[in-house]
Amino acid sequence: MHAYDFAAPRSIRSAIDRAGGESAYLAGGTTLVDLMKLEVMTPSRVVDINRLPLKGIRVDGNGLRLGALERMSDVARHPGVRSRYPVVAQALELSASQQLRNMASMGGNLLQRTRCGYFRDTSTPCNKRLPGSGCAALTGENRTHAILGTSDSCVATHPSDVAVALVALDAQVELYGPHGRRSLPLGDFYRLPGNTPHLENHLLPRELITGITVPSLSWARHSGYLKVRDRQSYEFALTSAAVALDVSGGVVREARVAVGGVGTRPWRLPAVEQALVGRRTTEAAYEQAVAHAADGARPLAHNAFKPELLRRTLVRALTTVGEL
Amino acid sequence: MASRSPSTPPHRDGLSRRGFIGRTGAVVAGTAAASAPLDTARAAPQSAPAQQGENLVAVALTVNGRSVRLMADPRWTLLDTLRERLSLTGTKKGCDRGQCGACTVHVEGRRVLSCLTLTASVDGEHVTTVEGLSDGEHLHPMQRAFIAHDGFQCGYCTSGQIMSAVALVGEGHADTDDDIKEYMSGNICRCGAYPFIRDAIKDAREEMR
Structure with missing residues (x-):
């Protein structure tokens, strides 16, 4: 690990003042400490934000608000989250392990870095880690990589599960930086890689995520998260689907659909949402609605199975949620 | 070279782990873990070798019910501090990348991975390791x-x-x-x-x- 200074400020203002240059904010540490050991991230200063007043879970008529420092496990077990936004609780519980969920913060989860093996290996080229060095995954081992939103510079997936659920629910991220506070739709927060895959989101220098909000959505009670992976637990997604359905009289009135494991960022599917409206809650109807879910996909040498797996994942998730 | 100095704590006696065990035997190492090392840790500020880096952080924590104060290199993980500074070697280093769970300890009563926890970030907190589960010879x-x-x-x-x-x-x-x-x-x-x-x-x- 490279040497760095360490600061543990107690106010948001002070944290922002201590940040800058090559600094990194530390919350749960499950991404940062790992990547510092691998020398993929080499900050000259680590600003520990765990003492900042950024906790709290609120579920009320306005929706859901999560403080950025709430831990994944605490959000997952919150009774209000479980009953009114089950897709959020399920996405969290299907992520990582209980030890990691006890550590990892909600804000940090949204900012976790890709699991692409070439990004994590400093002996190989990677445009995300070292801009302009090339992409080893394009011609290398790419079975787990993205098929949507990719470019010739980068095919790495965004690894978060809960970000997929939150994008489906129109979540916003609250940000605080040197120029004050602002908020952005989470769906717009992430950038496509294009030819600058090292720029993953729209955070400004020294800016912090302070909270996450989800607008009220009564039928989010009828939601769920399905994750398909190489082992049953403690593994990243090959494909995943976050689904919420407003069903009345056996017919879909409204739908929210986003997918993970396939995109360079959490991937909302508005065309599938539209195609679901007015359909019966039958498997055959779902199959028709998701027929074009992977349109525009660019499969790689080892992941040509992903478009079909994605459609089947969606049908299974819709069937499960439709029966709730 | 300064920026690439070892990021794991040096062993408290300057001995390699293998040499330590070879000389004293596993039984002695086991009993030493229960008593001596915490006192050594209190003396750490004076004994911190130069290659640890220049920005040591004062850390006070409670490990298995005992108060520990030490000056920590910001790079030290809780795992390395437990094993190398406090000689609490019951906690194991498996992958050292947060993937295997061998280093699991409790911080403030919650199970976490000590290999991904920076020592400096648990200042003021209560840590329990496997050595702290038993009540003397009476196992948990x-x-x-x-x-x-x-x-x-x-x-x-x-x-x-x-x-x-x-x-x-x-x-x-x-x-x-x-x-x-x-x-x-x-x-x-x-x-x-x-x-x-x-x-x-x-x-x-x-x-x-």
Whole structure:
């Protein structure tokens, strides 16, 4: 690990003042400490934000608000989250392990870095880690990589599960930086890689995520998260689907659909949402609605199975949620 | 070179682990873990070698009920501090990348991975390691159950399994076989002792209630 200074400020203002240059904010540490050991991230200063007043879970008529420092496990077990936004609780519980969920913060989860093996290996080229060095995954081992939103510079997936659920629910991220506070739709927060895959989101220098909000959505009670992976637990997604359905009289009135494991960022599917409206809650109807879910996909040498797996994942998730 | 100095703490005596065990024997190392090292840790500010880096952080924490003060290199993980500074070698270093669970300890009563926890970030907190579970020679019910059910083969993952299992029961995630499998999935056992680990947990949970 490279040497760095360490600061543990107690106010948001002070944290922002201590940040800058090559600094990194530390919350749960499950991404940062790992990547510092691998020398993929080499900050000259680590600003520990765990003492900042950024906790709290609120579920009320306005929706859901999560403080950025709430831990994944605490959000997952919150009774209000479980009953009114089950897709959020399920996405969290299907992520990582209980030890990691006890550590990892909600804000940090949204900012976790890709699991692409070439990004994590400093002996190989990677445009995300070292801009302009090339992409080893394009011609290398790419079975787990993205098929949507990719470019010739980068095919790495965004690894978060809960970000997929939150994008489906129109979540916003609250940000605080040197120029004050602002908020952005989470769906717009992430950038496509294009030819600058090292720029993953729209955070400004020294800016912090302070909270996450989800607008009220009564039928989010009828939601769920399905994750398909190489082992049953403690593994990243090959494909995943976050689904919420407003069903009345056996017919879909409204739908929210986003997918993970396939995109360079959490991937909302508005065309599938539209195609679901007015359909019966039958498997055959779902199959028709998701027929074009992977349109525009660019499969790689080892992941040509992903478009079909994605459609089947969606049908299974819709069937499960439709029966709730 | 300064920026690439060793990021793990030097052993408290300047001895290699192999040399230490070779000279004193495992039994002595085991008893030393219970008493001497915490006093050594208090003397750490004066003894911190130059190659540790220039920006040491004063850290005070409680480990297994005892107060510990030390000057920590910001790069030291809790795992390395426990093993190399405090000689609490019951906590194991498996992958050192947050993937295997061998380093599981409790911080403020919650199970976490000590390999991804910076020592500087647990200032003021309470840490429990496997050495802190037993009451003297009287083992914790989970320790006894692991022995009774052969919940290990090589034993390397065992302290992490036990720390995770104790927390699991407290979380209320030990009620069904499916829950035990799911919520213990962060602790990998290369010997494949999983069925016996599950039996041990089911046995111990009754006694822990």
